[in-house]
Amino acid sequence: MQQAVRIWPYPLRSLGGAARDFSVAAAGSTKPTMPPCNFTPKPYKGMTYEDTVKARKDHLVPGMVTYYKKPLLIDQGHMQWLFDYEGKRYLDLIAGIVTVSVGHCHPKVNARAQEQQSKLWHTTNIYMHPTIHQYVKKLAAKMPGNLKVVYLTNSGGEANDLAMVMARLYTGSYDIISLKNGYHGAGPYCGGLTALNTWRFPLAGGFGIHHATTPDVFRGPWGGANCRDSIAQTQRKCNCPEGSCNAANMYAEQLNDVLKYSCSKKVAAFFAEPIQGVGGTVQHPKTYLKQVYAMVRERGGLCVSDEGVEMKVWNLRCDGDGPDRVLVVLVHTSGVLRPMELIPDIVTMAKGIGNGYPMGAVVTTPEIAQVMSSALHFNTFGGNPVACAVASAVLDVIEEDKLQENSRKVGGLFLQELLKLRDEFEVVGDVRGKGLMLGVEFVKSKKSVEPLPATEVNEIWERLKDSGVLVGKGGLHGNVFRIKPPMCITAEDVHFAVAVLRQALSEVT
Numbered sequence: 346m347q348q349a350v351r352i353w354p355y356p357l358r359s360l361g362g363a364a365r366d367f368s369v370a371a372a373g374s375t376k377p378t379m380p381p382c383n384f385t386p387k388p389y390k391g392m393t394y395e396d397t398v399k400a401r402k403d404h405l406v407p408g409m410v411t412y413y414k415k416p417l418l419i420d421q422g423h424m425q426w427l428f429d430y431e432g433k434r435y436l437d438l439i440a441g442i443v444t445v446s447v448g449h450c451h452p453k454v455n456a457r458a459q460e461q462q463s464k465l466w467h468t469t470n471i472y473m474h475p476t477i478h479q480y481v482k483k484l485a486a487k488m489p490g491n492l493k494v495v496y497l498t499n500s501g502g503e504a505n506d507l508a509m510v511m512a513r514l515y516t517g518s519y520d521i522i523s524l525k526n527g528y529h530g531a532g533p534y535c536g537g538l539t540a541l542n543t544w545r546f547p548l549a550g551g552f553g554i555h556h557a558t559t560p561d562v563f564r565g566p567w568g569g570a571n572c573r574d575s576i577a578q579t580q581r582k583c584n585c586p587e588g589s590c591n592a593a594n595m596y597a598e599q600l601n602d603v604l605k606y607s608c609s610k611k612v613a614a615f616f617a618e619p620i621q622g623v624g625g626t627v628q629h630p631k632t633y634l635k636q637v638y639a640m641v642r643e644r645g646g647l648c649v650s651d652e653g654v655e656m657k658v659w660n661l662r663c664d665g666d667g668p669d670r671v672l673v674v675l676v677h678t679s680g681v682l683r684p685m686e687l688i689p690d691i692v693t694m695a696k697g698i699g700n701g702y703p704m705g706a707v708v709t710t711p712e713i714a715q716v717m718s719s720a721l722h723f724n725t726f727g728g729n730p731v732a733c734a735v736a737s738a739v740l741d742v743i744e745e746d747k748l749q750e751n752s753r754k755v756g757g758l759f760l761q762e763l764l765k766l767r768d769e770f771e772v773v774g775d776v777r778g779k780g781l782m783l784g785v786e787f788v789k790s791k792k793s794v795e796p797l798p799a800t801e802v803n804e805i806w807e808r809l810k811d812s813g814v815l816v817g818k819g820g821l822h823g824n825v826f827r828i829k830p831p832m833c834i835t836a837e838d839v840h841f842a843v844a845v846l847r848q849a850l851s852e853v854t
Contacts, residue, residue, distance in 0.1 A: 386428040413810055417810075425833055427449065438816045438842060444697055447700050447748060461734035464730075496706065499704065502529075502530030502705075505530050505651060508709075509534060518611045518646070519613055520553050520613055521553060522555050522600065523555075524617055525556045527539065533548075541623065557600040557603045558596060559621070561627045563794070571585060579775060593632040593636065597640070601640055617634065627784075638689075649690065693705070698739060758836055759843075760778065763843065773786075775788075784819065784820075785846075786825045788824070806818065
């Protein structure tokens with residue numbers, strides 16, 4: 346382990362204070378200056394770049410996508426930073442596809458993993474071992490209501506598979522509703538919930554699953570300037586009376602049509618991401634989930650909150666300030682802990698609960714969990730001792746490093762700065778999100794909202810990478826930048842990233 350490692354490269358300054366000017370380049374440079382980092386990577390000792398490219402081509406499945414014209418070869422990570430084989434440093438704003446939650450190789454998480462590895466790597470859960478019991482007790486304590494029983498898996502896809510089985514067993518019904526543009530995994534079972542054709546093979550599947558219209562207030566048929574529970578609103582006109590959201594009502598009524606015409610009188614479940622991640626950081630309008638949960642429960646169904654992909658880290662939060670407050674078990678949304686008005690029956694989670702260590706979970710009530718005792722059910726690696734030690738450390742770090750508060754403050758600043766870009770550039774059609782789960786959608790023009798062609802989006806994307814900033818892409822057309830960094834990023838990182846994006850937009854558009 347590195348000695349005297351500081352968790353933050355520098356203290357967080359007040360959001361109201363003077364910002365360091367990252368638009369001013371260093372002497373002799375035309376690029377914004379990257380914030381400092383006190384970590385020095387070790388020399389690279391792996392395969393040559395050329396041999397790595399060949400091995401990937403020859404021995405990994407061709408469907409495995411590689412980012413960028415010249416793919417990155419990443420060797421080391423430290424908190425919000427990644428280092429390639431040549432030692433070049435990158436600000437990681439996609440966090441291993443929305444997975445690294447508290448920071449790459451966080452020293453406290455590393456120490457816990459190493460301690461457990463020296464004692465016990467693996468044993469069957471037929472025996473008792475301490476870490477699984479310590480972790481599930483700690484996780485259950487973060488959950489509201491009667492969500493107190495935890496099933497541990499290896500991934501979010503496995504968690505959603507299990508949630509589907511639970512819902513169908515518990516209700517005795519088969520019909521499940523999910524949302525178009527949603528992503529819930531790519532396996533042969535949960536893949537039916539996913540409603541993006543870019544992720545679907547021409548194979549039979551998805552039996553009993555029905556897709557309702559995406560409640561997208563930017564690109565969808567309904568939406569206005571006050572629909573979102575966020576400081577980032579669309580620029581569409583809004584005629585809704587105060588305290589009401591007509592768009593939410595219209596989208597909820599469309600889902601009600603699916604229930605009336607496509608399903609049996611009793612349904613098994615409704616699956617939804619609190620904010621659609623792979624689909625392009627699409628945030629539901631206020632009151633939408635509250636209305637839909639009521640409709641589904643009226644028909645005997647369970648409500649499942651899938652937080653496995655986009656939310657990264659789960660800790661008890663309340664998403665929203667209005668009547669649609671819903672359990673969002675994550676640390677990326679803003680707000681403070683408050684009484685829950687809308688609690689799912691099942692929560693699925695993965696990715697960031699292990700800070701990148703393979704792990705997933707399903708949390709539900711004792712009553713619903715009981716249905717799994719009707720037959721043998723077992724997961725060989727679910728609840729692995731090392732995985733549970735890592736996940737337990739992640740929960741501790743979230744509290745000790747005050748990462749929820751950091752996500753709220755730095756995420757709010759990020760949104761404010763990105764909104765300035767929307768006002769400056771015609772191609773920036775929409776900025777959206779909460780906390781540190783953000784999206785920037787690019788369009789040909791704000792009037793048409795036609796997606797910006799891939800060639801232009803990719804050119805902006807490449808220039809960000811060349812300047813040391815990594816973001817993801819999402820949305821059906823790949824025209825949304827997904828910004829979901831580790832929660833340890835700072836205000837200075839934000840100003841640097843926005844300066845880089847501003848420069849790339851100026852050069853390309």
